[in-house]
Amino acid sequence: MRIIDLLSEDRILLGASAQTKEQAIDQMVELQAKSGSLKDKEVYKQAILAREQMSSTANQAGIAVPHAKSDTVTAPSLCAMTLEKGVDYGAMDGQPSDLFFMIAAPVDGDLHLEILSHLMVLLMDPAFVAALRGAKSPKELIAAIDRFEKEKYPEEAAATSAAVAADVQKQEGYQVLAVTACPTGIAHTYMAAEALEKAGAELGVTVKVETNGSGGVKNRLTAEEIANADGIIVAADKNVETARFAGKKVIFVPVSDGIHKAAELIQKIESGDVAVYEHEGAKEAVAAEAGSESFGRQLYKHLMNGVSHMLPFVIGGGILIAIAFLLDDYSINPANFGTNTPLAAFFKTVGDTAFNFMLPILAGYIAYSIADRPGLAVGIVGGYLAKVGNSFTNISGENAISGGFLAALLAGFVAGYLVLGIKKLADKLPESMEGIKPVLIYPLFGVFLIGVFMFAVNPIMGAINSGIVNLLNSMGGTSKILLGCIVAGMMSIDMGGPFNKAAYVFGTASIASGNYDIMAAVMIGGMIPPLAIALATTFFKKKFTAEERKSGVVNYIMGLCFITEGAIPFAASDPLRVIPSCVVGSAVAGGLSMLFGCTLRAPHGGIFVFPVVGNVFGYLIALVVGSIVGMLMLGLFKKDAAAK
Numbered sequence: 105m106r107i108i109d110l111l112s113e114d115r116i117l118l119g120a121s122a123q124t125k126e127q128a129i130d131q132m133v134e135l136q137a138k139s140g141s142l143k144d145k146e147v148y149k150q151a152i153l154a155r156e157q158m159s160s161t162a163n164q165a166g167i168a169v170p171h172a173k174s175d176t177v178t179a180p181s182l183c184a185m186t187l188e189k190g191v192d193y194g195a196m197d198g199q200p201s202d203l204f205f206m207i208a209a210p211v212d213g214d215l216h217l218e219i220l221s222h223l224m225v226l227l228m229d230p231a232f233v234a235a236l237r238g239a240k241s242p243k244e245l246i247a248a249i250d251r252f253e254k255e256k257y258p259e260e261a262a263a264t265s266a267a268v269a270a271d272v273q274k275q276e277g278y279q280v281l282a283v284t285a286c287p288t289g290i291a292h293t294y295m296a297a298e299a300l301e302k303a304g305a306e307l308g309v310t311v312k313v314e315t316n317g318s319g320g321v322k323n324r325l326t327a328e329e330i331a332n333a334d335g336i337i338v339a340a341d342k343n344v345e346t347a348r349f350a351g352k353k354v355i356f357v358p359v360s361d362g363i364h365k366a367a368e369l370i371q372k373i374e375s376g377d378v379a380v381y382e383h384e385g386a387k388e389a390v391a392a393e394a395g396s397e398s399f400g401r402q403l404y405k406h407l408m409n410g411v412s413h414m415l416p417f418v419i420g421g422g423i424l425i426a427i428a429f430l431l432d433d434y435s436i437n438p439a440n441f442g443t444n445t446p447l448a449a450f451f452k453t454v455g456d457t458a459f460n461f462m463l464p465i466l467a468g469y470i471a472y473s474i475a476d477r478p479g480l481a482v483g484i485v486g487g488y489l490a491k492v493g494n495s496f497t498n499i500s501g502e503n504a505i506s507g508g509f510l511a512a513l514l515a516g517f518v519a520g521y522l523v524l525g526i527k528k529l530a531d532k533l534p535e536s537m538e539g540i541k542p543v544l545i546y547p548l549f550g551v552f553l554i555g556v557f558m559f560a561v562n563p564i565m566g567a568i569n570s571g572i573v574n575l576l577n578s579m580g581g582t583s584k585i586l587l588g589c590i591v592a593g594m595m596s597i598d599m600g601g602p603f604n605k606a607a608y609v610f611g612t613a614s615i616a617s618g619n620y621d622i623m624a625a626v627m628i629g630g631m632i633p634p635l636a637i638a639l640a641t642t643f644f645k646k647k648f649t650a651e652e653r654k655s656g657v658v659n660y661i662m663g664l665c666f667i668t669e670g671a672i673p674f675a676a677s678d679p680l681r682v683i684p685s686c687v688v689g690s691a692v693a694g695g696l697s698m699l700f701g702c703t704l705r706a707p708h709g710g711i712f713v714f715p716v717v718g719n720v721f722g723y724l725i726a727l728v729v730g731s732i733v734g735m736l737m738l739g740l741f742k743k744d745a746a747a748k
Contacts, residue, residue, distance in 0.1 A: 106257070107222055108250050110182035114138050116242035117185045125193050128185070129153070129170065132206040135183035141208060147176040148208060160194030162201045167227055168193045171207035181208040182219065184245060186237065203236060226252055278312040280304060280373050281325050281333045285316035285340035286359045286408075292669055293317045296339045296362030303366035309374060316344050335373035336381075337362065342409040343473040346381070354381035358401075364676065403517070410470035410516055411609060414462055415707060418612055421458030422705035426716030428452035462616060463491040463509065467516035474520025475527070478542055482523055482550035486515030489558035493566050496559050507565030508573075509613035511558075514565065519554045526550055573617045584621065584698045591622060592629025592694020592730075596686040599633060599668045599675060612707045620703035624717065625694035627704060628727055632693050633671035633686040635663035635727070636734025644739035652677075652745070663731075666710030681741045689734025696726035 115135045122128040129152055137145045151172035155161065162168040183206045190200025207219055226232050232252045239245035282300045286292035297313040304311030312329060315322045327348070330336070335353035338344060339362030346354070355369055355378055362369070372378060425442070432448035434441050443449040464487035471483025490511035493504030507514075526549050530541050537545075594607035611626030641648045641656025648656065655673065662670030675682045700722030706713045717723045 107182065107219060107226075107253055108246055110180055110219065111184065111246060111249070112139075113242035113246065115181070115183040116245055117183075118239065118242065118245070119188050120185055121189070122187055122191050125156075125191055126153075128187065128191050128193070128201075128204065129156075132170065132183055132185055132204060135185065136181055136206060136208050139179075139181040139183070139208070141177055141179040141181040143176045143178060145176075148172065148174050151176075152206070156194070160196075162193035162195035163224075163227070164195060164197045164199070165227075165233060166190055166195075166199055166202045167233065168195070168201040168203070169205045169207065169223055169227075171209065173209045173211050175211045177208045177210045180210065180219070182206070184236075186239075203233065222253070222257070226256060229256075278310045278329055278332075279334050280309055280311045280337065280370050281329060281335075282311060282313040282337040282362070283316065283325070283340060283344050284313060284359055284362050285342050285344050292341070292359045292363065295669060295672070296359050296366075299363045299366040300337065300339070300370070303370055307367060307370055307374075309370055311370065316340070316342075334376075335378055337369050337373065339369075340405070342405055342412055349381050352381055353378040363672070406470050406473040406517065406520065407513070407609070408605065409473035410466045410468075410513075411605075411612070413469040414466040415612070417458045417462045417465055418615060418707050419709065421455045421462070422615060422707065423709070423713060423716055424451045424455030424458065426455075426705045426713075428455060430716065459616075460491070463512035464488040466509075467512045467519060470513070470516025471520035471523065474517070475523035478527070478546035478550065479520045479523040481547050482554050483516045483519040485551050486519045486554040486558055487512045489555065489562065490515045490565065493562050494559055495562040495566075497563065499559075504562070505566030505570055507562050508569035509616045510569060510572075511562065511565035514561065515554065515558055518557055519550065522553050522557075523550050526553075569617070573619070585695045587622070588625035588694035588696075588698030589691040590694075592625045592632070592697070593687045593691035595626060595629035595668060595694075596633050596671075596690040597683065599672050599686075604630070604668065608707070615705060615707060620705050620718065621698060621701065623707055624702040624704035624723065625697045627666055627707070627710070628693045628697050628702075628723065628730065629690035630668040631663050631666050631710060631727060632690040632730045632734055633663070633668055633675075634659035635731040636686055636689045636738060637671050637674050637682070638663060639731055639735035640738040640742075643735065644742070646744050647739060647742040649745045664711040666708060678742065681743075682738065685734050685737035685741060688737055689730045689732075691730075692733045693726045693730025696729060697723060700726060702726065 115138050117131060117135055120128075120131055122131060129149065133145050133149045133152065136142055136148065142148050151174040152170050155172045156170065160168075161170045185204045185206075187202040187204075190202035193201035195201055205223055226249075229252065232248070235248040235252065236245060239248055280300075282297070284293050284296040284300070286296075293315050294317065297315050300313050301311050312325065313323060314325045325336075325348075330348060330352060333352065335355070336349050338346065338349075338354060338356045339359045340356075341359045353373065353376070355372060357365070357369065428442045428448045428451035431451065432442050432444050434444075436444040442452045464484045467487025467490065468480050468484035471479035471486070473479075475482075490507045492501050493506045493511075494501040495504065498504050523546060526546055527541075530545055533541070533545075591607045591610060594603045597603040607626055607629070611623040614620070614622035638656045638659035641653045641659075645653060652674065659670045662668075671682070671686060675686070700719050702720075702723040703718030704713070704716070706716060714720050714723065
C-alpha cells in the first residue's frame, strides 16, 4: 500500500490557521470526514485525543503524525495539513508543529502501522520535508509524495503500476469472453469456467466467463464487453443465447473442452484463426453452427436443453410426492395411499401438478432449442398431447394410452423442425406481414400441425411406451440386478459425458413411467466415483500426490451430493486404472440397489433426498459396499505416486 493511495486533494489543507493543538486536531478530523470512511467523526476525534494522552505524536522538525484505530473507521484514510504558524503539539524538542499527517485506521489489521512506517522513513529526508512545505497546492503536495515514494520504494511503485494497468485493461474490456453450460448446470458449468479463467491468468490474457448454471445466468456478458473482445468461447452442451455474438469470432465446443482444452481454446482465439459467427434474423444458433457441429451433436444439445429445463419439475414434484407417502397412513385406504390424510393430500397434489408439467416442458424446450422462442409453445402443446395420448381414433382422450417420455421427445424434435419449416415458408410473405409472424402465423400453424402429427403417432408411441413399461415391470430379480449394474456402471464410464447422460435420461424417463428403482440405481452409480476416490486417497495415501490427497477430501462432499464430475481430474490423470475401478464399484452398488428393492422418485439430490428413498437402509449398504469395492480396486491397481 502506497501513501498516495490513501490521500486525495480534498483531504489536504495548506496554510491553515490554528491557535491550539485541539483546534489543529478539529481541522484534521474534518478533513478525514471528507473521505467518507468515518461513521462518527466525534468518536474518531476522541480516539485521536486518547492516543495523544498516551504520548504526543509530534516529532522533531515541526512534524506530527496523529493516528488512531477505531471501530468507527470503515476504511483506511489519510489527510495532510500545513499551518502558517505552528502550534505547540507537545514535541520533545519544544518546537511548534506546522506539518501534519493524520491516519484513520479500522480496528482490524495493522495497515496504519505500515503507512506510519512509510511516512516516518520519508519524513527523515530533509529534502522531502522541504518539498512538502514548499507545495503551493494539494496537487503539488501529492506529486512530491509520489516522487519521493517511488525513489524510496521502487518495488511497491512498480507493483501498483502493474495493478493499475490491469484495472485499466479490465475497464477497457476483456480479451476473451466465454460462456459455459452443461445440461444440469451443476458441475461441468463451473469447472469449465474455472479452467478458462485459470488458463487465461497463466497465459496473460484477460478472460471473463458467463455461467449458465442451474441457478440461472451469472456474470452475464455485457454488450460493451462483447464488442471489445477478441473472440468468444461457447463451451456448452445445451443451447445458450448466441445472437448477441453475431459478427464476432466464436468457437463452439462441448463443455468438456472448456475443462480439458482451456488454454488451447484461448490461444486459438488470440491467434485470430476463428470463423466469424453469423446469426441471421431469428434463426437459432444451430443454423449458424451447422458447419462446425455434427448433426448428432446438435440433436444431443437440443435434448439436453429439454432435460435441463425438465429436471426442476421432476425433482420438486418427485420429492413432494415421496413426502406425501411418508406422511400418509397406508392402513386407512391402500388404494388411495398418498392422499388419505389432508397433509399428505396437499403434498401429493402439489407434487403431481409439478409432475404433470414434466413432459410438456421437456418437449417445449427441445423445440425452443431448435427454433428459438416460436418453437416453445408448439413444443409444449406437443408434449402435453404425448402425455395424454389423444388420437384420431380417440379424440376425447378417454382411456387413452400415454406415449410417455419417448413420445414427448419425438414431439419436441418434430415441433422444433416444424417451426423452422414454417419460418422458411413465411420468409416468402410480404415484408408488411413481418410483425404478425411470431404472434399469429408461427403459433397458429405450428400448434395445428403438431396436433395433427401427435394425434397420428400417439397410438404407436403409446404401444411402444406400454411395451417398455410392461417389460420393466415383468423383469425378474436377476434381470433387474443386471439392469441396475448396467445403468449404474454407465454413470461412471465418462462421468458427465454421453454414456453418463444416456443413463441419467433413462432414469428420469423411468420415473415418468412409474419405475422408480431404475433412478435409484442411476443416482447411486453417479455417487460412487468421487466417494471411491475420496476413500482411496484416505486409505491408500502413497498412491496419490499431496495435491491429489487434498482434492480427495472434497470428493467426499461431491460424492454425497451426487456430483460425479468430482472424479474427472483423477480419471483424466490415470484413466486406465481409475475408470474401470469406478465402473465396477458403481455397477456393484447399482446391482445391490436393485437387489434390495430401493426406489427413488427424485432424479437428483444425493444424500439430501435419502429420506424419500424406498428402503434407505438397503440403499446405504449398497452405497458403502460399492464405494469400498471401487476404493479397493484403486488401491490394488494404481501405482505409487512416486513411481509414476
